Amino acid sequence: MASVLEASSASDWRQPDAANTLYMQLDHGRVVFELAPEFAPRHVANIRKLVNNRYYDGIAITRSQDNYVVQWGDPNAGNENARSLGDAEELLDGEFYRNAADLPFTKIDSRDAYADEVGFSHGFPVARDSADGRAWLTHCYGMLGVGRANSPRSGSGAELYVVTGHAPRHLDRNVTLVGRVIDGIEHLTTLSRGTGPLGFYEDASEYVPIRSMRFGSDLPESERLAVELLRTDTATFRALVEARRHRAEAWFVDPADHIGICNVPLPVRRIN
Amino acid sequence: MASVLEASSASDWRQPDAANTLYMQLDHGRVVFELAPEFAPRHVANIRKLVNNRYYDGIAITRSQDNYVVQWGDPNAGNENARSLGDAEELLDGEFYRNAADLPFTKIDSRDAYADEVGFSHGFPVARDSADGRAWLTHCYGMLGVGRANSPRSGSGAELYVVTGHAPRHLDRNVTLVGRVIDGIEHLTTLSRGTGPLGFYEDASEYVPIRSMRFGSDLPESERLAVELLRTDTATFRALVEARRHRAEAWFVDPADHIGICNVPLPVRRIN
Numbered sequence: 001m002a003s004v005l006e007a008s009s010a011s012d013w014r015q016p017d018a019a020n021t022l023y024m025q026l027d028h029g030r031v032v033f034e035l036a037p038e039f040a041p042r043h044v045a046n047i048r049k050l051v052n053n054r055y056y057d058g059i060a061i062t063r064s065q066d067n068y069v070v071q072w073g074d075p076n077a078g079n080e081n082a083r084s085l086g087d088a089e090e091l092l093d094g095e096f097y098r099n100a101a102d103l104p105f106t107k108i109d110s111r112d113a114y115a116d117e118v119g120f121s122h123g124f125p126v127a128r129d130s131a132d133g134r135a136w137l138t139h140c141y142g143m144l145g146v147g148r149a150n151s152p153r154s155g156s157g158a159e160l161y162v163v164t165g166h167a168p169r170h171l172d173r174n175v176t177l178v179g180r181v182i183d184g185i186e187h188l189t190t191l192s193r194g195t196g197p198l199g200f201y202e203d204a205s206e207y208v209p210i211r212s213m214r215f216g217s218d219l220p221e222s223e224r225l226a227v228e229l230l231r232t233d234t235a236t237f238r239a240l241v242e243a244r245r246h247r248a249e250a251w252f253v254d255p256a257d258h259i260g261i262c263n264v265p266l267p268v269r270r271i272n
Numbered sequence: 273m274a275s276v277l278e279a280s281s282a283s284d285w286r287q288p289d290a291a292n293t294l295y296m297q298l299d300h301g302r303v304v305f306e307l308a309p310e311f312a313p314r315h316v317a318n319i320r321k322l323v324n325n326r327y328y329d330g331i332a333i334t335r336s337q338d339n340y341v342v343q344w345g346d347p348n349a350g351n352e353n354a355r356s357l358g359d360a361e362e363l364l365d366g367e368f369y370r371n372a373a374d375l376p377f378t379k380i381d382s383r384d385a386y387a388d389e390v391g392f393s394h395g396f397p398v399a400r401d402s403a404d405g406r407a408w409l410t411h412c413y414g415m416l417g418v419g420r421a422n423s424p425r426s427g428s429g430a431e432l433y434v435v436t437g438h439a440p441r442h443l444d445r446n447v448t449l450v451g452r453v454i455d456g457i458e459h460l461t462t463l464s465r466g467t468g469p470l471g472f473y474e475d476a477s478e479y480v481p482i483r484s485m486r487f488g489s490d491l492p493e494s495e496r497l498a499v500e501l502l503r504t505d506t507a508t509f510r511a512l513v514e515a516r517r518h519r520a521e522a523w524f525v526d527p528a529d530h531i532g533i534c535n536v537p538l539p540v541r542r543i544n
Contacts, residue, residue: 066458067413096525113383113532141339141438152525166413166438170519170528170535186338186465193458247442253368253424256442260385263442 004240005230005267012236013228013269014123016182018216020044021225022051025211026061029187031162032225033144035179038103038122039137040095043146043178046088047157051213053086055158060207061191065199067165070188071147072210073158085158094152095176100128100135106232108241110259114138114169118261120232124180125261127172137177140167140262142185146176164189167262182268183225230267240267276512277502277539284508285500285541286395288454290488292316293497294323297483298333301459304497305416307451310375310394311409312367315418315450318360319429323485325358327430332479333463337471339437342460343419344482345430357430366424367448372400372407378504380513382531386410386441390533392504396452397533399444409449412439412534416451436461439534454540455497502539512539 022033037044050056056072063071076082105126107119115127118138125138137143140163147159155176162181181188196202216224230237245259294305309316322328328344335343348354377398379391387399390410397410409415412435419431427448434453453460468474488496502509517531 066461094525111383111385113385113535114528114530150523166534167532168535169530169532170516170524172528173526174524189338190462190464192462244442251422252442252446253366254445256386256444258386258441260439260441262438263385263440 001240001243001265004236004243005269008230008236012231012234014231015228015271016216016225018219018224021182021216022047022179023212023214023216023219023225024056025213026187026208027211030184031181031187032183033179034123034182034229035144036122036124036137036177039098039124040146040176040178042092043095043155043157043176046092047178048215049088050085050157051215051218053088054212055083055085055088056210056213058209058211059083060209061188062194062207063161063198063200064164064188064191064193066193068163068168068199069161070164070191071159071161073147073160075204075207077158085156088156088158090156091153092156092176094148094155096152096173097134097136100133103135104233105135106237108259108261108264109245110261112261114172120237120264123229123232123266125264127261134173136173138167138261139163139169139171139175139177140180141165142181143177144179144181145171146178148175162188180266182229183227226270226272227268228271232266240265273512273515273537276508276515277541280502280508284503284506286503287500287543288488288497290491290496293454293488294319294451295484295486295488295491295497296328297485298459298480299483302456303453303459304455305451306395306454306501307416308394308396308409308449311370311396312418312448312450314364315367315427315429315448318364319450320487321360322357322429323487323490325360326484327355327357327360328482328485330481330483331355332481333460334466334479335433335470335472336436336460336463336465338465340435340440340471341417341433342436342463343431343433345419345432347476347479349430357428360428360430362428363425364428364448366420366427368424368445369406369408372405375407376505377407378509380531380533380536381517382533384533386444392509392536395501395504395538397536399533406445408445410439410533411435411441411443411447411449412452413437414453414457415449416453417443418448418450420447434460452538454501455499498542498544499540500543504538512537
């Protein structure tokens with residue numbers, strides 16, 4: 001993998017769009033997300049309103065379930081002390097999948113347990129159904145999703161979660177995924193696990209406060225994450241997938257010759 | 273899943289064999305492992321010697337790599353201050369796979385990215401190759417493995433790791449797996465991530481000391497973990513796999529109808 005990346009050219013890399021990059025500030029560190037408006041335009045637009053309304057500033061991480069998710073929201077949601085969402089929508093139609101036809105797609109050769117075809121698009125892991133023409137983001141480690149209640153039309157982005165365990169792919173096409181963590185995931189994955197049902201914290205004193213959520217475009221350039229992401233529509237990325245499929249490192253006795261969609265790394269490199 | 277377990281009978285459950293259950297005591301909690309002598313008899317026997325020699329008492333967790341593994345060993349291994357392994361072997365032939373022919377196997381219907389067939393045996397996730405007759409434990413979340421250097425004959429059990437992220441299945445058949453965590457995995461998964469290469473802690477002050485490792489049979493009964501594990505060769509277990517494959521809960525819009533080997537839960541229940 002190192003040699004594939006060393007052989008890459010400048011044009012294989014892209015800087016994340018500051019207007020689509022979300023920064024969550026916790027007391028113990030900062031987590032940075034890249035959003036996926038190509039897959040969930042309504043939810044990304046709603047999250048933008050919530051950020052602009054400072055909805056997330058001062059709410060908290062209320063759940064950490066081992067081998068599953070970390071989740072945050074307004075602990076008072078649903079009661080009289082609930083925060084106002086301002087001009088953001090309270091209920092959005094789910095964006096569980098989209099039309100595959102006009103979506104760029106770097107297919108990878110992988111026998112997937114859950115989908116017909118898997119690959120990458122716009123830097124995100126994606127599955128497709130060649131029979132019905134749908135495409136959707138897959139619940140790999142680090143993906144960012146929109147909590148919802150039983151009605152499929154009950155998410156807004158006011159409650160969000162990050163996958164912190166083995167990919168819960170049964171959630172695919174049941175939840176709107178809106179992006180993924182590109183930096184600082186360890187600030188979420190090392191949080192104490194909640195001891196209540198589903199890993200919710202049982203006592204409010206365990207909540208992990210969110211100091212702020214901001215878009216990169218709201219921050220001075222000096223405070224933005226200075227990274228580049230490997231484009232997934234390049235020959236370099238395809239070579240990386242092959243290098244991960246067939247492990248040439250001396251350590252491997254049996255070089256696998258297989259790969260899963262959630263085992264493909266999405267390289268990020270620091271710049272400056 | 274809850275209703276499947278409620279309908280189970282007493283004989284669907286088993287208590288782990290105290291002589292095969294390993295207890296790791298850390299300052300902040302206890303992690304319990306069930307070993308798999310059916311798959312790695314030589315390594316389990318060597319780990320038994322190391323436990324009896326108190327080899328692990330006072331060594332440390334030296335590595336926590338996000339979305340990958342937590343690993344422990346003697347920080348002085350390889351230098352003049354290395355601990356003695358006593359009568360344990362320093363180098364063992366790898367036990368990367370075994371003969372499938374005489375292994376009980378509850379096959380699950382799953383299209384697996386890495387193997388021809390997958391299922392469960394003796395309570396562990398297993399893959400098989402129907403062409404060459406081999407079977408092996410799979411690197412699912414919580415599996416316990418034996419660190420080794422480049423030579424396939426370089427593991428002993430003196431260095432062990434636990435999978436703490438998305439299943440790194442490319443390690444299958446390259447490492448000897450010897451068991452899995454059955455309790456307390458959160459004491460490993462919440463550890464600070466190491467900031468050195470491969471998630472090793474850069475400073476010895478970051479090491480997490482291991483106070484002791486003991487077999488259940490070494491402990492008074494009152495200190496043993498009082499649990500039962502669901503047998504994987506039962507109709508109840510097969511019903512559970514189907515309930516997880518087709519999610520009947522009201523929340524699901526699209527009940528998946530697929531399942532991956534590492535997405536099957538292995539139920540543990542407290543007794544007394």
